[in-house]
Amino acid sequence: MNKNQFFEELRKKCNGIPKSELEKSFEFYEETIADRIEDGMTEDEAVAALGDIDEVAESILQNASLTALVKNKFEKSKHSINKSLWITLIIIGFPLWFSILLAGFSIVFSLYIAVWSIIISLYAIVFAFGLSGIASVIAGFIFMFVKTVPVGICSIGAGSLLVGLCGIMFILSKKITQSLIKFTKICMLSVKSLFIKSGGAN
Amino acid sequence: MSTQLGRSLIELCVLAVLKRGDSYGYQIIKDLGDYIEISESTLYPILRRLEQNESLEVYTVEHNSRLRKYYKITDAGRAKIEEFKIEWKEILKIYNFIVSEGE
Numbered sequence: 001m002n003k004n005q006f007f008e009e010l011r012k013k014c015n016g017i018p019k020s021e022l023e024k025s026f027e028f029y030e031e032t033i034a035d036r037i038e039d040g041m042t043e044d045e046a047v048a049a050l051g052d053i054d055e056v057a058e059s060i061l062q063n064a065s066l067t068a069l070v071k072n073k074f075e076k077s078k079h080s081i082n083k084s085l086w087i088t089l090i091i092i093g094f095p096l097w098f099s100i101l102l103a104g105f106s107i108v109f110s111l112y113i114a115v116w117s118i119i120i121s122l123y124a125i126v127f128a129f130g131l132s133g134i135a136s137v138i139a140g141f142i143f144m145f146v147k148t149v150p151v152g153i154c155s156i157g158a159g160s161l162l163v164g165l166c167g168i169m170f171i172l173s174k175k176i177t178q179s180l181i182k183f184t185k186i187c188m189l190s191v192k193s194l195f196i197k198s199g200g201a202n
Numbered sequence: 203m204s205t206q207l208g209r210s211l212i213e214l215c216v217l218a219v220l221k222r223g224d225s226y227g228y229q230i231i232k233d234l235g236d237y238i239e240i241s242e243s244t245l246y247p248i249l250r251r252l253e254q255n256e257s258l259e260v261y262t263v264e265h266n267s268r269l270r271k272y273y274k275i276t277d278a279g280r281a282k283i284e285e286f287k288i289e290w291k292e293i294l295k296i297y298n299f300i301v302s303e304g305e
Contacts, residue, residue, distance in 0.1 A: 028227060028246050031270060035228035038266070051241040059243040063250045 003033060006047045013057035017064045025060045112184075119177055126169040133162030212240065213248050213257075214286050220258060220275040221283060227271065249273060257282055 001009075007026060014022055029050060036046035050056055090097075136159030144152030219225060219233050227245065234240050252258045257279035262269045 025246060028249075028271070029242060031226070031268075032228045032231070032242050034268060035226075039228075051243050055241070055243040059247050063247040 001047050001053075002043050003030075003047060006050075006053065009053055010057060010060070013054070014060050014064075017060065021064045022060065025063065029056070115180065119173065119180065122169065122173040122176065126166050126173055129162050129166035129169060133159045133164075133166055135159070136162060209248070212238065212244065213252060214283060216245070216248055216252065217257060217275055217279045217283055220273055221280065224272050224274040226273065230273070252279070 007029075010026070011022065032050070033043070033046040036049055037043060041049065136155050138159075140152045140155030140157075140159055142152075143155050215234055215238060216230060219230055225233070227242070227249070231240055231242065231245060249258070253260055253273075255278075256276060259274045259276055261272050261274065263272055264270070
């Protein structure tokens with residue numbers, strides 16, 4: 001086989017390969033053929049010395065896929081640049097979005113504490129009523145002996161009223177506390193479901 | 203010899219030849235021919251791969267009114283040779299151990 005036949009056959013066998021790759025490999029083989037001819041071989045001998053034409057085609061194909069792989073890696077790294085850019089943005093923007101988030105949370109938290117403070121003061125009232133009520137009852141008994149009986153009975157009466165009010169307040173506060181806890185739970189669940197939903201969408 | 207091992211060994215042989223001096227395709231085949239049977243179809247992808255991982259550089263020289271591609275080893279290529287030498291010293295130790303144990 002002479003040179004031209006060789007390269008024509010090779011072109012046929014390496015059909016899908018980009019032209020630039022093919023031309024590059026042809027340059028290489030042309031060179032060694034020319035060197036062999038310089039060494040004294042005939043063109044046919046030089047072409048034969050290249051080896052089995054299928055092996056030559058195989059090596060060109062092998063190399064072309066390698067180049068394609070290298071290109072592919074480069075393209076993939078472009079994508080990862082996008083992701084890493086995002087991550088960098090998030091990190092750089094950290095002072096901004098974090099402070100905004102923190103401010104938001106603080107507002108919500110303070111509101112929440114305000115509500116709980118009301119509850120706590122309610123309980124304080126309950127406690128105060130209860131304590132003063134008991135104190136008045138006890139004082140009333142003492143008054144009965146130390147002062148006059150009517151004063152004592154009055155004190156006992158007032159004390160019992162306070163204790164009664166304490167009881168009512170206590171039941172009320174308990175109910176309010178329970179509904180507040182329920183409300184908190186509902187809020188937490190809806191916040192959670194926000195995240196779970198978006199996580200599912202991702 | 204497994205193809206993976208064989209291929210990387212031939213790569214190192216090519217680098218070793220280039221370490222002695224810049225060379226071109228046909229000359230490399232002749233120089234290596236004393237040690238290993240290598241044809242263009244084996245050498246070509248190896249040279250391309252070495253070029254792609256920057257173990258060698260390519261430049262052209264005019265010769266008898268045609269262009270000849272010369273290959274020159276880079277520092278990265280030299281480093282690969284040194285790496286190989288160190289690795290295989292270890293392997294040789296292990297080989298000697300196994301051989302001595304066998305007796």
